[in-house]
Amino acid sequence: MDDLDDPGRDLAALVQKSFDAHDDRLPYLTHQQETLSRGELQDRVTKQAAVFAGYGIGPGSTVGLRTPPSFTQLEVLLALWRLGAQVMLFDFRLKPPEVAALCGTCRPQFMVSAGSNVRATFGFRSEYEVVTERQGGGQAAGTGHRLVQFSSGSTGRPKVIGRTARSLAAEVDRFAGVPGMPVTGDRLLLLSSTAHSFGLIGGLLHSLAAGVSVVFAPRVFARDILRTALEHRITALFGVPTHFELLAAATDPPALPDLRIAVSGGEIMPPRVAADFAQRYGVGVGEAYGTTETGIVAIDVGGTLRPSVGRAAPGVSIRVRRGELDVALDESPYLFDSGGAQYTDGWLHTRDRAALDAGGAVVVRGRADSLVVIGGLKVDLTEVENVLREHPAVEQAVLVHEEMTEAYVAVRAGSEPPSAEDLLRWCRERLADYKVPRVVRLLDALPRTSNGKLVRQAALLRSAG
Known part of the structure; x- marks a missing residue:
């Protein structure tokens, strides 16, 4: 993607460029029998952006977003980015005291949340009512970061992590440059959380830019996942090891003749689970390793390099120092002084114990702290x-x-x-x-x-x- 400079305008341009890259009629989001084409989602984003503008949300506004994974979640996120807002992405599973503590640090001016009783929902829903509330004592963005996420810190204080338009665009490009990633015409069953980096960027944003159709299962049960995969002729599957273990243990599972890509992210895939899944479905399970701070670091889509997590993704510089993995970053991703000494001298210290094998692939050996x-x-x-x-x-x-x-x-x-x-x-x-x-x-x-x-x-x- 083109070099990006203005944090608000250029993120809006990034979103628009992704929409413009493929035919509006291509399906983009599917849940059961409901499908949104790229053009239909863009229309929704435009209308939602107009509603948010009516609340006074614009360039540099800070907005907390707390909705379950849904069509609505992405619609709202893209609409806020179109307006140039800084979006703080909360996992909807956080309890009110956790959200309040984070808001006390970040002080968003607005909170956008699902209006219905989220606790009563069971399984995936495509749409939620959107409730927008102005927060007392909120502050406008003090930096150019336009995506803010939260990750547990080793001292118990959450780390506040910012991503710029430039870093998001670079990560989408990295995924596009990885051999074997889903491409135009593929149908991706996305089980990974869209509130976290791999599901959001590797799943939703890369798919928008690449012309991939994203499909969601109604519930995270083996029978629902398998029924969805068959009905929609899924060609790719992204999840965490728990999902693959669930599918590998399914009783009398059907063949999935269209499936050719399976990638696990979020935690290291146990080799036994990968082997069981491959034996059941004839598809090797790949590995995606990254952090909230850096995005994707290393990836092996085919799962042929296990026990490593793959080689560094395109454009990512890494090193192993004192037995731990470091990733080069142009600037600290931490906001509100939340990162401590984890970023120094141009390097993000992941605190993952690691080594590089003879082929340059990364072997991760576990955490070096309390995470x-x-x-x-x-x-x-x-x-x-x-x-x-x-x-x-x-x-x-x-x-x-x-x-x-x-x-x-x-x-x-x-x-x-x-x-x-x-x-x-x-x-x-x-x-x-x-x-x-x-x-x-x-x-x-x-x-x-x-x-x-x-x-x-x-x-x-x-x-x-």
């Missing part, structure tokens, strides 16, 4: 520990994650000990469901090392119980 990936979503164990410590009866808490997330809790002296279910309920009220520990275990005291640090080895904590 873990659960079902394709990043969870900072420190954040969950802090929420548990806020309970009036809790003295200390430690989380560990191996096959599942376990919380070990010590109760304050003189306090009435809460039950494990009480503490799980406390977490559910304050954290997105995917962050809630699977098990809470109460101990008289948490074990510590000889120098006074809390023990964080699961085996030792279990033995202390």
